[in-house]
Amino acid sequence: xxxxxxxxxxxxxxxxxxxxxxxxxxxxxxxxxxxxxxxxxxxxxxxxxxxxxxxxxxxxxxxxxxxxxxxxxxxxxxxxxxxxxxxxxxxxxxxxxxxxxxxxxxxxxxxxxxxxxxxxxxxxxxxxxxxxxxxxxxxxxxxxxxxxxxxxxxxxxxxxxxxxxxxxxxxxxxxxxxxxxxxxxxxxxxxxxxxxxxxxxxxxxxxxxxxxxxxxxxxxxxxxxxxxxxxxxxxxxxxxxxxxxxxxxxxxxxxxxxxxxxxxxxxxxxxxxxxxxxxxxxxxxxxxxxxxxxxxxxxxxxxxxxxxxxxxxxxxxxxxxxxxxxxxxxxxxxxxxxxxxxxxxxxxxxxxxxxxxxxxxxxxxxxxxxxxxxxxxxxxxxxxxxxxxxxxxxxxxxxxxxxxxxxxxxxxxxxxxxxxxxxxxxxxxxxxxxxxxxxxxxxxxxxxxxxxxxxxxxxxxxxxxxxxxxxxxxxxxxxxxxxxxxxxxxxxxxxxxxxxxxxxxxxxxxxxxxxxxxxxxxxxxxxxxxxxxxxxxxxxxxxxxxxxxxxxxxxxxxxxxxxxxxxxxxxxxxxxxxxxxx
Amino acid sequence: xxxxxxxxxxxxxxxxxxxxxxxxxxxxxxxxxxxxxxxxxxxxxxxxxxxxxxxxxxxxxxxxxxxxxxxxxxxxxxxxxxxxxxxxxxxxxxxxxxxxxxxxxxxxxxxxxxxxxxxxxxxxxxxxxxxxxxxxxxxxxxxxxxxxxxx
Numbered sequence: 001x002x003x004x005x006x007x008x009x010x011x012x013x014x015x016x017x018x019x020x021x022x023x024x025x026x027x028x029x030x031x032x033x034x035x036x037x038x039x040x041x042x043x044x045x046x047x048x049x050x051x052x053x054x055x056x057x058x059x060x061x062x063x064x065x066x067x068x069x070x071x072x073x074x075x076x077x078x079x080x081x082x083x084x085x086x087x088x089x090x091x092x093x094x095x096x097x098x099x100x101x102x103x104x105x106x107x108x109x110x111x112x113x114x115x116x117x118x119x120x121x122x123x124x125x126x127x128x129x130x131x132x133x134x135x136x137x138x139x140x141x142x143x144x145x146x147x148x149x150x151x152x153x154x155x156x157x158x159x160x161x162x163x164x165x166x167x168x169x170x171x172x173x174x175x176x177x178x179x180x181x182x183x184x185x186x187x188x189x190x191x192x193x194x195x196x197x198x199x200x201x202x203x204x205x206x207x208x209x210x211x212x213x214x215x216x217x218x219x220x221x222x223x224x225x226x227x228x229x230x231x232x233x234x235x236x237x238x239x240x241x242x243x244x245x246x247x248x249x250x251x252x253x254x255x256x257x258x259x260x261x262x263x264x265x266x267x268x269x270x271x272x273x274x275x276x277x278x279x280x281x282x283x284x285x286x287x288x289x290x291x292x293x294x295x296x297x298x299x300x301x302x303x304x305x306x307x308x309x310x311x312x313x314x315x316x317x318x319x320x321x322x323x324x325x326x327x328x329x330x331x332x333x334x335x336x337x338x339x340x341x342x343x344x345x346x347x348x349x350x351x352x353x354x355x356x357x358x359x360x361x362x363x364x365x366x367x368x369x370x371x372x373x374x375x376x377x378x379x380x381x382x383x384x385x386x387x388x389x390x391x392x393x394x395x396x397x398x399x400x401x402x403x404x405x406x407x408x409x410x411x412x413x414x415x416x417x418x419x420x421x422x423x424x425x426x427x428x429x430x431x432x433x434x435x436x437x438x439x440x441x442x443x444x445x446x447x448x449x450x451x452x453x454x455x456x457x458x459x460x461x462x463x464x465x466x467x468x469x470x471x472x473x474x475x476x477x478x479x480x481x482x483x484x485x486x487x488x489x490x491x492x493x494x495x496x497x498x499x500x501x502x503x504x505x506x507x508x509x510x511x512x513x514x515x516x517x518x519x520x521x522x523x524x525x526x527x528x529x530x531x532x533x534x535x536x537x538x539x540x541x542x543x544x545x546x547x548x549x550x551x552x553x554x555x556x557x558x559x560x561x562x563x564x565x566x567x568x569x570x571x572x573x574x575x576x577x578x579x580x581x582x
Numbered sequence: 583x584x585x586x587x588x589x590x591x592x593x594x595x596x597x598x599x600x601x602x603x604x605x606x607x608x609x610x611x612x613x614x615x616x617x618x619x620x621x622x623x624x625x626x627x628x629x630x631x632x633x634x635x636x637x638x639x640x641x642x643x644x645x646x647x648x649x650x651x652x653x654x655x656x657x658x659x660x661x662x663x664x665x666x667x668x669x670x671x672x673x674x675x676x677x678x679x680x681x682x683x684x685x686x687x688x689x690x691x692x693x694x695x696x697x698x699x700x701x702x703x704x705x706x707x708x709x710x711x712x713x714x715x716x717x718x719x720x721x722x723x724x725x726x727x728x729x730x731x732x733x
Contacts, residue, residue, distance in 0.1 A: 111608075126616075218606055486660045538638065
């Protein structure tokens with residue numbers, strides 16, 4: 001009877017001890033928090049879950065407690081490690097043992113094929129830097145889908161979703177691993193607006209404890225996908241095609257944990273569990289805003305039934321606004337500044353209209369339109385079901401339409417009034433609208449349309465590639481990562497004190513530049529501040545960046561930044577390190 | 583080999599831990615191997631021009647007539663084997679120095695030099711890096727230019 005308890009305690013103790021080993025300790029701690037802790041909680045609550053589902057729930061529990069890590073890590077992450085261990089140990093000892101079945105299907109041939117394909121894909125990303133990459137990826141995805149249908153395995157499905165995510169975010173993972181090879185220190189600065197996202201801070205703090213190593217990053221990714229598989233399986237009745245489509249749509253959305261709890265909120269709301277759905281929504285806001293954007297409308301709209309629920313919804317909305325106050329204040333200051341100075345008279349409005357239609361703006365590349373069309377396609381398809389009498393589906397359709405309208409409005413703002421409006425914000429509303437559309441389609445259509453969705457997967461995958469492709473090889477102005485990191489090594493040795501400016505194109509590298517007291521010049525509108533700056537200023541980037549046909553680069557921004565470069569550049573090197581006039 | 587690992591009761595948790603550890607390590611090693619391959623494939627060199635202490639912060643760009651400027655050439659090679667380079671220092675369109683240097687992989691190579699400024703005016707100090715292949719010099723494309731004001 002005690003053997004069962006002692007075994008869990010022994011595993012937890014061994015992992016806790018191993019957590020303090022540099023580098024590989026992160027694997028031990030990941031296992032402790034996201035598997036053993038969750039297992040202890042499930043044993044305590046006597047949950048009779050089985051197989052991968054048990055592991056997935058454990059991962060979810062480990063993720064849900066992250067905001068606490070964010071609080072404790074402020075005094076030292078070691079306290080968080082101890083708390084997790086002690087809680088696990090207590091729960092392991094006090095729980096009554098019961099028969100737990102963990103039957104994990106592992107298919108070795110498919111696993112081997114998967115890892116070979118992942119390896120080939122990453123090399124392809126690097127070696128093939130032209131449009132041929134789209135065709136090759138279509139081929140790889142087709143092979144992977146074939147493997148999935150040939151060897152039905154839940155583990156392979158989870159790994160396939162990770163495959164897609166890693167490829168769409170190749171930039172993140174490649175630069176992290178190359179930085180490890182080149183031994184470049186990495187620091188992440190938490191922006192003021194993110195201070196209320198305790199879960200997010202928790203992740204960063206533990207990552208900092210393990211010196212932002214790639215291994216811990218992958219551990220987090222793996223557990224997030226375990227939890228994701230659980231929620232997507234519940235939302236789509238374990239239909240793999242819909243799960244894949246969801247991952248493709250949301251892969252670029254960022255702040256995964258936030259939208260995962262947003263998805264969990266939607267799932268509970270569809271099951272009529274108001275309390276759970278609202279709790280999940282609140283929890284999602286501790287990890288970022290994505291969950292709220294994704295799940296907010298469906299959850300709130302389905303909760304409004306009777307005055308009691310209305311009170312709950314109102315209270316939730318107030319709490320959400322309080323939590324997000326700082327974030328809204330910082331990120332929407334441009335709108336505030338605009339509204340403050342905006343005068344509602346005919347001349348101003350006419351000026352704006354003329355400006356909107358006559359401005360000489362950069363045209364985005366064709367790939368950009370393909371991406372937007374891919375996201376809009378499911379939304380258009382979902383509109384065919386607007387006549388459905390099912391209340392849940394109607395709520396989902398209304399939410400989709402509202403999100404899409406917000407996307408349209410923000411896109412117009414971006415193109416007209418707020419030229420320096422952060423470029424990604426409109427898409428925060430497009431991705432969830434597209435996801436909700438897929439959810440609607442999955443509720444209405446049956447299996448006969450499988451081929452259609454298989455084609456949609458390949459199309460989505462191809463459409464998603466350009467975004468990261470541009471980021472990887474064009475946006476960053478440098479020909480490749482290895483050269484860039486070599487440059488950072490040199491910079492690390494020759495740069496002592498001063499301010500380093502780097503352009504938006506170097507955004508993926510920002511964590512690595514943070515160690516140099518670096519300022520990202522994405523705050524283009526403020527570039528005049530740099531003109532008056534005292535002391536040495538170094539600029540990493542290329543003056544040619546302003547002429548690149550990228551949709552991120554807005555005319556006003558270009559003028560402003562070119563102004564800085566023209567006035568201040570006095571030194572340039574092959575890799576675009578400039579010394580600016582102090 | 584196709585099989586299911588039936589992880590029941592006592593050994594269940596331990597097996598689950600080992601399975602996840604194996605999967606994460608496999609994912610990590612795959613990425614690591616891919617990155618190593620990239621590192622082996624992509625080779626090149628980085629050139630920087632700094633002050634006499636080989637730091638960038640004190641790099642001077644204006645001098646009085648008669649003053650001596652101290653500079654340092656920093657070369658970082660990411661070729662996988664030692665390579666021979668020639669760095670040409672050109673001041674006011676006149677070749678001042680040619681330095682022959684051997685750069686070891688993933689190490690910084692530094693070379694210091696001085697220039698005496700005798701006349702007023704604005705001059706261009708240029709450094710170009712060539713790879714030495716037998717008797718031929720092949721332009722690496724790495725170059726640095728400084729606009730120097732002598733008053």
